[in-house]
Amino acid sequence: MATDKKPIPLEFEQPLAILAQNMDALEKQLSDNPELEADLDRMQEQYNSLKRSLYLNLRPIDHLAIARHPQRPYTRDYFSAWDPNWIELHGDRKGVDDAAMVGGLLEIDGIKVVAVGTQKGRTLRDKQHCNFGMPQPEGYRKALRLFRHADKFKLPILCLIDTQGAYPGIAAEEHNQSQAIAENLMELAGVTVPVVAAITGEGGSGGALAIGVANRILMLEHSVYSVITPEGCASILWRSNDKVSEACQAMKMTAKEILQLGVIDQVIKEPLGGAHHDYQAVAANLKAAIVLQLQELLKLSPKEVRQHRQDKFRAFGSFR
Amino acid sequence: MDLKDWFASRQKRREIQEVITQPLTTEEYCALWKQCFQCRELLYTRDLRTNLDVCPKCDYHFRIGALDRIEQLADENSFEELDADMRSSDPLNFFDTEAYTKRQDEASRKSGLREAVLTGLCKIEGQTAALGCMDFGHFGGSMGSVVGEKVTRLTEAALERKSPLIVVCSSGGARMQEGILSLMQMAKTSSVLKTFNDAGGLYISILSEPTFGGVTASFAMLGDFIIAEPGARIGFAGRRVIEQTIRQKLPADFQTAEYLLKHGQVDMVVSRNKLKETLARLITFHQGAGTSANANNSSENSNGQGSSEPKPLGARN
Ligand SMILES: [Zn+2]
Numbered sequence: 001m002a003t004d005k006k007p008i009p010l011e012f013e014q015p016l017a018i019l020a021q022n023m024d025a026l027e028k029q030l031s032d033n034p035e036l037e038a039d040l041d042r043m044q045e046q047y048n049s050l051k052r053s054l055y056l057n058l059r060p061i062d063h064l065a066i067a068r069h070p071q072r073p074y075t076r077d078y079f080s081a082w083d084p085n086w087i088e089l090h091g092d093r094k095g096v097d098d099a100a101m102v103g104g105l106l107e108i109d110g111i112k113v114v115a116v117g118t119q120k121g122r123t124l125r126d127k128q129h130c131n132f133g134m135p136q137p138e139g140y141r142k143a144l145r146l147f148r149h150a151d152k153f154k155l156p157i158l159c160l161i162d163t164q165g166a167y168p169g170i171a172a173e174e175h176n177q178s179q180a181i182a183e184n185l186m187e188l189a190g191v192t193v194p195v196v197a198a199i200t201g202e203g204g205s206g207g208a209l210a211i212g213v214a215n216r217i218l219m220l221e222h223s224v225y226s227v228i229t230p231e232g233c234a235s236i237l238w239r240s241n242d243k244v245s246e247a248c249q250a251m252k253m254t255a256k257e258i259l260q261l262g263v264i265d266q267v268i269k270e271p272l273g274g275a276h277h278d279y280q281a282v283a284a285n286l287k288a289a290i291v292l293q294l295q296e297l298l299k300l301s302p303k304e305v306r307q308h309r310q311d312k313f314r315a316f317g318s319f320r
Numbered sequence: 321m322d323l324k325d326w327f328a329s330r331q332k333r334r335e336i337q338e339v340i341t342q343p344l345t346t347e348e349y350c351a352l353w354k355q356c357f358q359c360r361e362l363l364y365t366r367d368l369r370t371n372l373d374v375c376p377k378c379d380y381h382f383r384i385g386a387l388d389r390i391e392q393l394a395d396e397n398s399f400e401e402l403d404a405d406m407r408s409s410d411p412l413n414f415f416d417t418e419a420y421t422k423r424q425d426e427a428s429r430k431s432g433l434r435e436a437v438l439t440g441l442c443k444i445e446g447q448t449a450a451l452g453c454m455d456f457g458h459f460g461g462s463m464g465s466v467v468g469e470k471v472t473r474l475t476e477a478a479l480e481r482k483s484p485l486i487v488v489c490s491s492g493g494a495r496m497q498e499g500i501l502s503l504m505q506m507a508k509t510s511s512v513l514k515t516f517n518d519a520g521g522l523y524i525s526i527l528s529e530p531t532f533g534g535v536t537a538s539f540a541m542l543g544d545f546i547i548a549e550p551g552a553r554i555g556f557a558g559r560r561v562i563e564q565t566i567r568q569k570l571p572a573d574f575q576t577a578e579y580l581l582k583h584g585q586v587d588m589v590v591s592r593n594k595l596k597e598t599l600a601r602l603i604t605f606h607q608g609a610g611t612s613a614n615a616n617n618s619s620e621n622s623n624g625q626g627s628s629e630p631k632p633l634g635a636r637n
Binding site for chain 1: 407408409411412415417469494495499501503506507512513514515517538539540541555556557561562568574575585
């Protein structure tokens, strides 16, 4: 895990980064000029209060930046943190193993689950291998066969979501991306085991929802969930590439707003500044919430848990 | 406006159009004449209408609205609309360069509809069916809460009446102005279709020009049968998005109905003038299929009791 690496500051964090740099410089002179100690203390105080106010007043686009942070923990980081011995399962059984969708068997706090999740890459090669976390239809079909496996063996399903969306490409269309997503929606609606989904970074449109039809949906504090990427929204509605911030705001895509709209059940706290500041802490927070949700859902009968999920989605909508 | 009134007044409007004697303004001219997008032939609107808005020269299928579609598919005066008054609210208080509520009013003024789908019960060649028709002319046929809810209720109505479900799709995708709630409509419609499917319901999805995004990636692709109209463009991601992503020109026939047929994604491509007949045949074929009722019906028919329907030659005693 990359916890030891220094977090790369985001654009809105620049004032903090500059202050930190100044403090570093001052600290080096400390041995020669002990009287600087008081200045340094004052700067540390300044730094702390700036940090607090910065993260208390994040704009939606700041959340987006944190959700997309290159050091943000990804699905494999969580799986390994929760169960170092998890068993990875590959392939859609029809010819392809899509690296953008990871799946396997995990034991979390004694609960055995079938887990799937979208995977972004860390290095450039890795990113390309994972197609930047955007699954092809084959990735969704890999998830589908794992959902069926879970249903057969009465194992709960856990889905981690961090994707800009399903991949838009020639092969993806030829192999019927739409059908792959639609079939997953239908299958997940019908399984008789508990389904818990967590959005850990970006929840991008149908490509996210295809593994998001769950009894309980959790979101990390700085993750986002939207019907279209803010870039896409800005280019269609504002016909402009520099209205992304406006689009983020208008779509109400932050965890807090999605919770208010009643679409998710719980927001999971992240370390100050975002999950990339402390992998262990965020993995522990998320795990605790997932285990609690699973324990609750496991009290329901197969029929009840399916009905619960269907009723939940039946109720979404706003009309008069 | 009530549907029946609409059909009645349309007849009147047509007559009015024909008594205009003054020199035609461009708009009026356009109302009388339409140029085919494909072969460039100038077509007399009345002829085009009688040909179901299909170019008589090159078979180009013009986009048609929900009301026209209902008129073409449902038996005369058989359509009874469901949830006619349902309107969208503005859950996000959405404002881009204009308020969503204002955009909704504008969309209604242009389309004459309240929402992007009309749903109801009707007869198709005498057989009851639940029919939903989307209208691209209203807000780009986009799916928000109302479209999702109406399609869901239509599916529930079909389930309750054990009648087949038919949805004619035409949509640019999810309605951005309702944000995450629009996305959830994909799951909602797919979930109720799961129940419908498990109960043995017959669902026929018709993909018409254009069908994209959240609609394709949910109920449009979940039909027991998927029928596409000739030339219709159908896909998940839009052409422009794909071109920008892969930086490469796409084949000319990319995402057309014929392309989908070639790639095994639709059962058939059916011309508009054969659509109703095809639906009726598919429904008949599955009537009581796999149940003992099937056997009962056919024995009744062979006795010729109370059945005035024409029988195939081989079925006669
Ligand atoms: Zn033509």
